[in-house]
Amino acid sequence: MRHFVWERYWSVVKKEVIQIKRDRPSLAIALVMPLMLLFLFGYAVNTDVNDIQMAVWNQSPSAASRELVDQFVHTHVFEVAAHVSSYKEIEAMLDDGSVNVALIIGPDYTRKRDRNEPVDVQMLINGSDPNIARTATSQAQLIVQHQAITLQEMKLQKQGLGELEQPLGLDTRVLFNPNMESIVFNIPGLIGLIMQNVTMILTAFSLVREKERGTMEQLIVTPIRPLELMLGKITPYVGVGLFSFCLVLLVGTYWFGVPVKGSISLLVTLSVLFLVTTLLLGIFISTVAKTQLQAMQMAFAFILPSVLLSGFMFPRDSMPLVIQWLGGLVPLTYFLEILRGIFLKGVGIDALWKDVVGMSSFCLLILTVAILRFRKKIE
Structure with missing residues (x-):
């Protein structure tokens, strides 16, 4: 039984880095589109009712x-x-x-x-x-x-009876978002949603592109194992995705004025876990799809339910229990809790460990399924 070999893994990483450099449109999608979408949705998605x-x-x-x-x-x-x-x-x-x-x-x-x-x-x-x-x-x-x-x-x-005394009073304190501004709630969610969509679409084309360009035959005759190929392909995109995440994080913090109250290092670490998960999800899609068009359609078929089920638009607590369970199959569900917990509440891993476990479990599951789906042969 062959073991994981770092040399084969790094060869796939180098090959994918060269491919990313040559594929300028995909690189532009990874770096420019998140900023464009954050500006667009940051101003457009507003649930505050004024005027x-x-x-x-x-x-x-x-x-x-x-x-x-x-x-x-x-x-x-x-x-x-x-x-x-x-x-x-x-x-x-x-x-x-x-x-x-x-x-x-x-x-x-x-x-x-x-x-x-x-x-x-x-x-x-x-x-x-x-x-x-x-x-x-x-x-x-x-x-x-x-x-x-x-x-x-x-x-x-x-009438000379003095002032009216209220028999019952209410002392309210709004925590985490005192002004109850929707943008403070929406920006962290938008960062997670945008990063999911962009990274998943990028890697959804990865293996499909190999099939369409005929380079899959070259991989067939090599001793590269499925795990080495999967990890080698997503590693460069993790770097690109992390750089893109830092850009939208800076824009969300300084341009929209939504500060991060919790640990930046914890946020970045868990964001890397989320990026790996969505990249693997894109790889899984590419193992199922036959063409890039099919990969795009499958990616968008996943994006819409993730928006509705993750709690980005509607509170999950008000959903039927079965729908909440379906939302548990979406990694964005866990990442939104992590983002809003660190952004708004400033909580640590002790309050987020359930979401971290849920997202890690999904990551391992999708990695296993993608490897089982992948066969080093042309069907």
Whole structure:
């Protein structure tokens, strides 16, 4: 039984380095595309809802009604886009999308407020986008409740009964992301997603390219073992991927202002493990695919489920248990927990060991399957 021979391994590494130097487009994909995608998605993927376009129908013009409108605007969640004078105008603007909400202040608003009588205001909300609708509803309720408490306190003070005391209070502290900015949550996830996609696509073409160019025959007559070939092919890409990872890490940290609160060395070490895993996944795809087109299709067939199942877009806790198990078959699931844990929480290996074990197990599994799939012969 032949053993692992370092000389054969290094010969494959040297061959692949030469191939990478000659294949300038692939090198550009590895170095330029991650930065381009990070800039693109870093600005495009934003779940914060601000400046919701609002139409105002103020049927009781007064200082009190203008104060209410100002309270909506001062939150920076709402922005007055138009003042209207009928439901017909509101309906038309909601239909064409020029506004998403409409605040309607009735003609008796000022009179009832001055008499300390109960009065309602109406808000019509476009529910096509549930995220905007939920934000608009919750913010409007908070504004109206605050205004109601203020009016009640003023009423009590006029009656000489003192200030209104709240029977129940809530002291909240938001940890890890105090301003609750979506970019702080998204940038680490984008780094993991981009690195997975780019590195996997690069190596997915590796063995397929050998088949299409006819160089596989040369490998057949050599004593190179499957493990030596696999590791030899991914080693140069680990270096390229690590360099690319450091670039997007610097951009995410300094350009987007998302600092790494934990250990940089731990982050880089676990990132190398993730890169090896995704590179092996690409090699596995190349052992199955017959052409580069098939390799591309298989790679993208894996990318979409990984985005949905890994927790990048949607919380995994809200998914059915079976879907969560499927997410456990995606290495990005573990790497996102590692990235966000080190970026946002500053935790160490003691808090991340389960994710490290999960990703390491997947790495060994995909390496074993790729070796079994690979046969040093042309089918």
